[in-house]
Amino acid sequence: MLSNIRIILINTFHPGNIGSAARAMKTMGLSDLCLVTPQRYPDPDADAMAAGAMDVLSNARLFPSLDEAIADCSLVIGTSARSRNSTSNRPMLEAGACADALLKESVNRPVALVFGQETMGLTNEELEKCHFHVCIDANPDYPVLNVASAIQILCYELRKASVRFNQKDIQPKTEDYPLQEDLERFYQHLEQTLTDIGFIIKQHPGRVMKRLRRLFNRARPESKELNILRGILSSAQRASRLKNNND
């Protein structure tokens, strides 16, 4: 599903960022990394940052220009932090909408998400080759995401979009929960014990049991846990009964 979505890095300065990009992509299930005129590649720093994503890194394709990297794509979205001059402007998408747009179209053809050089970002000329721009919502006082962080977030949104597309796989619960009648026996046992140990006399009984029912219903004890709780109640009853017998 995500294999038709291409991540393109242009003029990357730090090779470590190329490795981080490969790792970020693989964690989210993307694999098509394209590099346009990187400063240093291949490079040991890239390998180090790729960690378990060496396959994505070593399958990266090199292109002499953005034009060639996007030639077979039907949709190209460029990352942009700044608002540009009017002729470079494109409709601005937020990250989730960007992911939806890419995913919808990747079913038919390759699509591309383009990242510029670390400090400068995409040039106006590059931005103008895009159908849309995407801007990750960030702190207006410091919106300066590392390129690897930006890739991680957008790949994460792509994965979320692919889940929205696939859906329908909900897993059944595997925990063993008690029957409702066993739970009722527990509540009776609890109320009896609270009476035995002299707790319930001091307070309004109905209200305490309501509160406790609410608490345990929320907790949803599993069968094993309910057994523990019943055991505790029996111990408390025994302790208080022995005391009363000895009185």
Added chain:
Amino acid sequence: MLSNIRIILINTFHPGNIGSAARAMKTMGLSDLCLVTPQRYPDPDADAMAAGAMDVLSNARLFPSLDEAIADCSLVIGTSARSRNSTSNRPMLEAGACADALLKESVNRPVALVFGQETMGLTNEELEKCHFHVCIDANPDYPVLNVASAIQILCYELRKASVRFNQKDIQPKTEDYPLQEDLERFYQHLEQTLTDIGFIIKQHPGRVMKRLRRLFNRARPESKELNILRGILSSAQRASRLKNNND
């Protein structure tokens, strides 16, 4: 709005990740970074990766233990990639739901999001101190997110949640929850009571308390409910003490 949300890093091995965390936080508007026993801090590698987030980094607070870092928090969520053994398990949230939960409650009290050591993640003991776990949906064949990437994604979701919150799509929690330190006192009281009434002798003590912690963490007692539970424990102790005196 995001100022009551605390990011806690435990035993961080690479100081660069602390700097990256500070940067990831600041880009999304978070500022409260807490470090539990980092291997090296302060460190020039942390400064280099923090870039324009030196203020967040230099305001980071150091703690000798997780307990102390979360003492004044009412909600604690731990990051977990693996499924754990049953007693360490907590209800698992996906990233967006985790952000909503933290944000709702941060209106009233500090809340915490906890990250473990880079390679090992959180220990079972640390995971058991959490109300919920959060797992970032990832490629099942390689779900290995760098800790800085995980922080970036969760801070990004927190920022998105704060936008939803401002648009009134999510409502603040109004329940009054006890602080983590009050909850710890309850667990001590519970263990003592179970010993007094002779319940804990019969079983392996550690395992029972783990199970009960899991149960009550899931229930998330409100402050009033915790008072009821403390009252019950006191009654049980009194009942058993009277009995022992009379023996």
